[in-house]
Amino acid sequence: MKNEEKIKMFKDVFAPKSGEKVLILIDIPHDNIIDNKRWKKLRKMAKEWYLIFKKMGAKTGFSVSILEYKATGLENSSIPNEIVKVASKSNLVIAMTEYSASASLLPICTSKNTITCCASMPQVEKSMEKTAFKADYQKVKKYAVAIKKILDDSLGAEIIFSTGDSLYIDLRNRISEAETGDCTQTGQFINFPAGETCIAPYEAASDEIDEFGASKTEGIWPVIYNKELVKYIIKNNRITEIISNGKKAKEMRTFFKENDTRMNVAELGIGCNPKAVITGNVLEDEKVGLHIAYGMSTHLGGKVKSDMHQDVCYSKDCPIEGESVVLIYKDGTKIEIIQNAMLQYELLK
Secondary structure (H helix, E strand, O other), rough: OHHHHHHHHHHHHOOOOOOEEEEEEEEOOOOOOOOOHHHHHHHHHHHHHHHHHHHHHEEEEEEEEEEEEEEOOOOOOOOHHHHHHHHHOOOOEEEOOOOHHHHHHHHHHHHOOOOOEEEEEEOHHHHHHHHHOOOHHHHHHHHHHHHHHHHHHHEEEEEEEEEOOEEEEEEEOOOOOEEEOOOOOOOOOOEEOOEEEEEEOOOOOOHHHHHHOOOOOOEEEEEEEEEEEEEEEOOOOOEEEOOOOOOOHHHHHHHHOHHHHHHHHEEEEOOOOOOOOOOOOOOOOOOOOEEEEEOOOOHOOOOOOOOOOOEEEOOOOOOOOEEEEEEOOOOOOOOEEEEEOOEHHHHHO
C-alpha cells in the first residue's frame, strides 16, 4: 500500500480526532524469548505506521507515541500493569505485537468511563497490505453482522474435519461478537485486519450449570504441529485426553497440566474477510473462515479466565480443513455455514 492508501485506511478505520492521544504498542524479545526475522519486520512496520500517524497528527491535531514492553511469551497473557495504565489514558491504542495483548486491552475498552478504543494486531505482516487490509470494510461489516445473527440463534455447531474427526460445540447461553473493522468510537475493540464473528462455547460455569446443565461440547479436535497430528479428546467443553505419542503431544500434556484452564474450549470463530488468504499467520488465517481456540474465554463473553488464548485455523488450504460447519437450531433446522472448508457468503447477503 502507498502512504496515501494507508492514510485513507487509517482515517476510515480509526479516524483519530484533534486533541486525542494515539498510542502504538510493540513488544520486544528478551531472555529466552528469542527474536526472529518476522518479528523484526513487524517492529519496523510499527515504526513506519507511527511516522505516518505522526504526520497525520501534525495536520489534524492529535498526538502520537510509541511504547515498547518486554514480550509475555504467551498469546493473551497479561501485559505489564504500567503499560495498561498508559493505554487506559490514550484514546486510540494500536498493539502491533508478537504476542497478542487482546485479553489485557479489551477490559480497558469495556471499563466504565473509558476514553479508549483499541486495535490488536498480533504478528501483523506487511504482506497483509496486499490482501486483508485491501478489503471493502463496508462489506466485511455486513458479513460479520449477518454471521452474528445466524450464530446467536443457534444451539450448537457440528464440525467435520478433513481428518474424518468430528466435534460438536455447545453454543447455548452465549452471544457472539461481530468484528467489523470499525475502531472509530470510544469503547470499541477490534482485531485488525478485521472480519470475523466469534462466540464462546457454553462452559457450564457455576452460575449457569443449574439452569442449563452440563456442556454438550464434545468430540475430537485435531491439530497439526509441524506435521505432527495431535488429537484432543473433548468432553464437557474441555480437553480431557491427548492422542499422539509424538514430541509435541508430550509438550502439550505438560503445558495443559501447568494450568488446567488452558484446557477450556474457548472460541468458535467464523472469518469473513474476502481478501484474506491462508499464509500460516493466524492473524490473517482466522479472517478466512473457521477457527477454534482453547484457554481464556472471558474476553469473548465466556466464563473461563486463563493466562492464554490460542486460535487454530481450519479454512481451505490449512493443514487440516474444517470441511463442514452446520449450525443447529431449536426448531430442528440446520444451516451449513461452511461447506467444502469455505464460508458460504451467499447465506450472508
